[in-house]
Amino acid sequence: MAGAALPKAELTTSGRPILFPNEIECSLLSNVELEPEGSPPLSSSIHLRSSFMILTTHRLIFVSDSSSAAASAAATANAASYVPLASVAHIFSLKKSIKSMFASPRLKFQLSVGSDGRVGGPAARSLVVTLVMRGKDDVEAFVDKFRQNWGARAWEREKESESASSGSSSIVESSASSSGYDSRGMRMVGVAGILRREQEMWESTDKSLQDAFQDLNALMSKAKEMVMLAERMRSKLLSAPSQAGSSNDEELGSKEEMQEWLLSVGIVSPVTxxxxxxxxxxxxxxxxxxxxxxxxxxxxxxxxxxxxxxxxxxxxxxxxxxxxxxxxxxxxxxxxxxxxxxxxxxxxxxxxxxKSHSDEEVFARIKSLITRPDALQMGVSAGDAAMTLGIAPAMAKEHLLTAESRGLLCRDVSPDGFRFYINLFPEIPTDDIYLVKDQGIYATWIKCASSTSRLE
Amino acid sequence: MQTLGNFKLPPFFNYPPYFTLQPVRDTREKQVQLWKELILDFCKTQKIFLIGLEEDFPLFSNPAIERSLTHEAREAFLAALVSEGRAEWLDKGHRKCLILWHRIQDWADIIINFVKDNGLEDSVTTVEEIRTGPESRGTDLQGVDRVILMRALKLLEHKGKLVIFKGTSADDEGIKFSS
Structure with a gap:
């Protein structure tokens, strides 16, 4: 396959690349081709053509899209490979000539290749590669961004911060647990200690939150940090209930809620x-x-x-x-x-x-709900169904209406409101309106209905 | 079992959706069918010939479950009877409906039998006598709606079975049956 020398990029089921932690998507070009210079065995293993290419802070990801290909190609579809920006040794400037006005823009860059001819491993020699951009995209903006990301070396910074953070946190923890004193020399045991530690954490969190909200640009630059913070707070909260045995239900509830909120923050690299x-x-x-x-x-x-x-x-x-x-x-x-x-x-x-969601399953649940004795007598409202099915009332109403249109339910509109009942009409014989079969839902309903009227 | 006067109501009379016009086609067809049966049954046993849509009609509400038919629903059910020839609108505004628990043709047959049973061939009687006379006591003709009776008589006149003529009093007509 083309581009065999390049590392494979993982894709989600819908064909989006799975990004590394802290990796951010920056630009996207459609219809590109990677053309290496040099002799065939090596160059053909790098040469590749893809329907679009994503520039991130860490990589150039080439995705050959399935949507344009035939269904039979589904197996090989959505194949993706990438060039780590770390392997890019040099980016040549975009050539400007009369010729380039008519042909597709081409960008040359130097790529470090391992002795086995693979990209991404230890560098042994370098190879000049041409990126041919056939899509109608803003090429200059892309080249600027490419150069900028390459220069920023995000992948290096990350390694540093990783080692730094893991080192420092272990030091803090060990010192806190061994001595039981905080930095100011106060004792850090018991409830007061926990409260103080929490307070300190919140103070620092508060500070970074304030910084983040100073203006939107600042927030954008802080976004990554915020997501990390959210992750950290979440894991902290997750571990909290085990150590705080005295916390009551309400606290626990609010913690769970907080976790939910934190979980819902967090597309690190939104498509824009x-x-x-x-x-x-x-x-x-x-x-x-x-x-x-x-x-x-x-x-x-x-x-x-x-x-x-x-x-x-x-x-x-x-x-x-x-x-x-x-x-x-x-x-x-x-x-x-x-x-x-x-x-x-x-x-x-x-x-x-x-796609796997089936109405039949929902109908089965509605049916079991509607044939309960109280529902037989009183019917159900969208609100009742929402509670039993665990979905929003508006959604429950849609389900009930669909069930009605299939003849499972029928409606009752009265000053009391809009309720649904099991559809008994097909069960009632028209030739003798007084006839009730011994078996069946009609008989069950009569039993239920008559039991209430006796009570009244 | 619930009753309305001496009329026995079917069990589904307490089923709340029975009183809401159902929007789904199949369900509604069945509902309309059940209402048609019940209206005809009720009118026949209670000898009711006329339903006014704007007046209270005992069948159209069920105090036990606090449900009653909307005007739209009443009109829909009666219209279904009209389309089957089991009822007729008496006005364009659809406010009064004549219920034909016997069709006009059936009423005509009843009159013929009545004439035979009482040996009225070739004799003269009046419309009022058929409705209220001693001969009709205990039959379906007793107290029959005058409009319905006149329809049936006109049908028979058309077939040459009788002749209707202006009687002595202004509000009654004479009938001469042929043999």
Missing amino acids: KESAGALYHQQLSRQLADFVKIPLERSGGMINLIDMYCLFNRARGTELISPEDLLRACSLWEKFDVPVMLRKFDSGVMVIQN
């Missing part, structure tokens, strides 16, 4: 119009498909589009998207092989659901 350009909606669609999995699971396989809009934008932080963008991203799912789909109910309500 700026970074994705012409492929914005396509990429947004894929990112959304990856994102919805967890909220979908939590809400029973179906979630209101409006709820999803809120969750998605909250996770994106400041790079908010418009409702139109969300809708377009969702409607693009039809073209990709993703496990989720957009569904429109007869009432016009739109939801996101798993």
